[in-house]
Amino acid sequence: MIRRETWQAWALLLPALLLLVAFTHWPAVATLIDSLYTTPRGSRPPRFIGLENFASLLDDRVFWTALRNNFIYAAATIPASVILALLMALAVNTALPGRPLLRMAYFTPTMLPMIAVANIWLFFFTPDYGLFDQVAGLFGLGRHNWLGDSATALPAMIVVAVWKEAGFFMIFYLAALQAMPPDLREAADLEGSSRWNFFRRVTLPLLMPTTLFVLVNAVINAFRLVDHVVVMTRGGPDNATTLLLYYIYETGFRFWDTAMAATLTVVLLVLLAALAWLQFGVLGRRVHYR
Amino acid sequence: MSTTQSTGAEVRLIDVTRSWGSVTALGGVSLHVRAGSFCVLLGPSGCGKTTCLRIVAGLDSATSGRVEIGGRDVTALPPAARGVAMVFQSYALFPHLTVEENILFGLKARSVPAPERGRRLARAVETLGIGQLLARRPGQLSGGQQQRVALGRAIVAEAPVCLMDEPLSNLDAQLRAEMRAEILGLQRRLGITMLYVTHDQTEAMAMADQVVLLRGGHIEQDAPPAELYARPATSFAAGFVGTPPMNLLKLAPDGTVAGAGGPVLGEGGARLAGIRPEALRVGETGIPVRVTHAEYLGADTVVACQAGESRVLARLPGRAALAAGTPLHLAADPADIHLFDAETGARIATRDR
């Protein structure tokens, strides 16, 4: 016989469970299944083809470009945004006049929707009239089509992402810095520790839990944040700014190749899972939690 | 004693003030702590003890006035250049470092060579008996053990002056008594100058060579414990020191206890008569009182009585079985009666003393 508490517990869990299953678990499983079938077209029903979709990915040049772009994008945005966030947090954690204003200024990009951010930067990057070209003009440099040149388009995307993300990560660092007891600093001062020594030997290790959290988020965002690509370049020129998620979007919703899109999604998920496992496994062991 | 033994340096505060806007934490404090002595800063909460200590350490700067350590003006020097070590009330141990790394943190920062570091660590470990804790983190230690590690970190610096801000307030009564003896022994052995903050007068009486009693940012009395006990300079000092502290009785114009009568304790007027509870005895004559409550403490009994408008505590030997409401006469030797100005609280010199 089922005990009363048992079915009460299930009843209480049911609403959340239903939502989770309907919108998270089932779609994930469905994606995995879809990746093993062909795309249904017209009257043709999907047909089971095993790992053939994955095999054809290996021959897909755009897939490899997207993967390479995404790794470059991640390798640049993650360290840049995390280090910048830490520097900004250290800067606004000291007693400066106008500190609240500075904090707000750093945080503003985070509050803006990515579409709005992309529009602002679209203006910055405009040839001739844009902020970059106007500044470059002051130094006598010629015009440059930042988004139209396949050499500078991806770096431009990276700059926008860093600008958007650093402020967000700064908040976590700032909170962690403020939670650090000030007497640690005073004890170190009395012991003759230099500022740099204190930062390296005390501040940085004590910030490790925050760093791990921020890093995990930065990695996820490096594969997730593609709104600005949609607005600014649509993956161009010549796929120079095609990132994995953007390629999934194109495959699924422009070419309606749902099976391939599902296959790409599975690849992305496996990639993210591997990265998360790596971070918690390698970094997690070196983190000191209080 | 080895030749590298650190020895104390004298500490001098000259008319030091500290204020934050309209809040004055210290209003003109001058004090002199002799080299190698144990000085306790005593006072109620908020009187400026911590502020005073932090100004000596250089963690806070004085609004005006001068600080000298070992005859050198250090007012403008940073904390590290003053030759002081400090034990914080919170211990301020680095939570991610082991006990050993915590103790050696300052020596590494100052690039003390490894053999010298090893020597100092070994000595601190032996002195404090923390050998088995070296590989642990602060989170894995009890309060008393953390306290020892904080002490260890302070003594390996071999600074001539050691500052402590209520270092025992987080410990239980038993451990507190133990550590009290240990800190005092350590100070004597190392010969360093100690500036020790507490709000516990028994701690001050037990440890100090010199007690500096602070009140509202001013020095109320600066004296050795025996003098603080025997000749309190103000009614505040009288009421702060002793367990239980001195009774303060309001005097009527005729010099008797207001509302109670009895013998003349001193010239009347706006005066307070101070009598220690242990100086009172039950007699045929004396201040007429009525018992309100008796507390048996083992060796003696503290009897609370009402004498006119004033409450009186008397410490009577042995077990005094006195029911509430019992009328008594409490007598004291004239030498044990202290007189204070009721307005200013200042001690009034009497003929014989």
Ligand SMILES: Nc1ncnc2c1ncn2[C@@H]1O[C@H](COP(=O)(O)OP(=O)(O)OP(=O)(O)O)[C@@H](O)[C@H]1O
């Ligand atoms: N940073 C500050 N800003 C403003 N006022 C302060 C500051 N630090 C201390 N004070 C004030 O100065 C006075 C003395 O403070 P202090 O910390 O020296 O007291 P204390 O004697 O150590 O008390 P406690 O026994 O409670 O530790 C208090 O009235 C306190 O409110």
Ligand SMILES: [Mg+2]
């Ligand atoms: Mg204090």
